[in-house]
Amino acid sequence: MKQPISITSIASISPLGLSAKEVWKNYTNKQAFFSKKDKALVAQLNSESKSAIVLLKQSNPKYQALDNSVLYAIHTARQAIKNANWMATDNFGINIGSSRGATALFENYHKTFLQNHKAETLTSPTTTLGNISSWVAHDLQTQGPEISHSITCSTALHAMLNGIAWINSGMCDKFLVGGSEAPLTPFTIAQMQALKIYAKTSSHSEQSETFQYPNQALNLNKTENTMILGEGAAMACLESGETSNALAKVIGIGYATEILEHNASLSTNAICFQRSMAMALGHLNPDLVDVIVTHTPGTVKGDQAEINAIQTIFCNKIPSLTTNKWKIGHSLGASGLLNIEMAIMMLQHQAFISVPYLKVDTPKRIKTILVNAVGFGGNAVSILLSK
Structure with a gap:
């Protein structure tokens, strides 16, 4: 890299919680945050985080039609730029991606279409992957470039690459980058199960260690696949060079x-x-x-x-x-x-x-x-x- 890039803020919403203090507290304990949903193991947001998203959805009539993947992104983007002391007039760029996008909304719209043989008016604009960055830009009232993409599970880090490239090109000196995912829907989980990579709930007895830690990531001695889907979003503020308020530098x-x-x-x-x-x-x-x-x-x-x-x-x-x-x-x-x-x-x-x-x-x-x-x-x- 020609010069380091400062990460001046990061915000997230996940099963670990909302605030940095809560997230760190949950990282320092040995608890895994899995529960069962539709007979599958998943990692869901906690009740406080879900309530925050409900309040966000109710705060604006336009947000009633948005998928959780968009709402998670709006929530974390607001917090990230607040922590970095950015203003909308800073004219920063936005690159937020998602592997699946508006999963729940798309599935619901498709179910209605099969029943009525007619699509609802907002089906297309609220389920396209591009609507995540667009809605974040709308919510923050920014005027810079807005980019959305899906590069499956490396999406968020590709967003970081893009933000760094824009900054290094001189076309922008600040970029908000991140990823958002709300994949805990029947069809999305079924797709992972069809690949034979998802954890099997039947193989975990309540007395076993694999029940306590059903996702055995990094354990090279496991004999079966143990992937489990989780939901959440994270946003980072990138700035050119080394800044005095940097949390870390790339x-x-x-x-x-x-x-x-x-x-x-x-x-x-x-x-x-x-x-x-x-x-x-x-x-x-x-x-x-x-x-x-x-x-x-x-x-x-x-x-x-x-x-x-x-x-x-x-x-x-x-x-x-x-x-x-x-x-x-x-x-x-x-x-x-x-x-x-x-x-x-x-x-x-x-x-x-x-x-x-x-x-x-x-x-x-x-x-x-x-x-x-x-x-x-x-x-x-x-x-x-x-x-």
């Missing part, structure tokens, strides 16, 4: 795509991750990376492939590895920014968030953290953060 970015044999698989050694991590490191000695926040969704092959890639790049010294998916599941397009938030909190508090069922050496220092994400199609992104 010192390296990497990306890669590999040709896959199967639509939902990685190669055995995750070539895309090897390339994205090497690119993010640049000339930095890999031994200086203290922690890697892995993508590891809890699948047998996916988790192992990423670890194989890490062992290839960090062959002399493996950094301390961690993940939050054992706690809050996989929020698809939002997961990358929730990982960034986790990394920033470890940098701020100088405390390592461990995985309770794994034995990992706690780093002696936490100065440099690498964050990974990859989506269907082999689109990997790696972001290198520094204190």
